[in-house]
Ligand SMILES: O=C(O)CCC(=O)C(=O)O
């Protein structure tokens with residue numbers, strides 16, 4: 141299972157512009173439909189996962205997701221470690237703009253070492269399965285003191301053919317303002333990179349923190365599967 145995207149071929153200046161202006165960037169043809177099918181099939185292989193979450197039980201919405209165990213499936217591992225160095229450059233620029241004294245190291249391994257120093261050892265990449273009526277409430281995926289400000293979602297199902305509803309939703313909240321909603325409908329093989337916690341937005345008094353939350357609207361019919369790629373390990 142290989143990603144079909146060579147990271148060095150991506151138009152990074154376009155992607156970085158999108159991250160800076162909108163807080164997210166969409167990449168197409170990241171994996172083939174065959175890789176998507178193989179990941180969906182792996183949903184029923186219990187050995188691949190460290191835990192299974194019934195979203196209703198925790199009031200996270202309705203549906204189920206599973207956290208992968210280490211070692212991660214090769215395709216997820218490659219996407220995570222391949223994306224990290226590019227995103228770390230943007231992450232460091234954001235921290236500088238916001239005056240936050242945090243520096244993200246150049247490689248994913250060095251960043252995971254920082255997680256381990258804070259007792260964050262557990263893998264966070266996950267696969268989510270939504271059926272008719274399922275949804276994911278607006279949230280942030282922070283699992284401890286150390287976090288990476290970007291995460292990715294790999295869309296495994298076809299948003300035209302496989303399901304109805306199930307939009308990817310983000311809200312942005314600037315200090316003392318109402319939230320803005322962003323609704324996206326990426327499809328099979330696409331990957332969305334978005335803000336995990338907050339992003340810098342230039343206001344009249346310089347950059348301010350705009351908090352981002354994400355979730356999934358109700359699936360009205362069919363089945364929707366996604367893989368979430370979070371960079372930090374969890375406590
Ligand atoms: O199913 C989705 O599109 C979103 C999943 C999610 O919340 C995540 O990957 O962090």
Ligand SMILES: [Fe+2]
Pocket residue numbers: 279280281354368
């Ligand atoms: Fe999430």
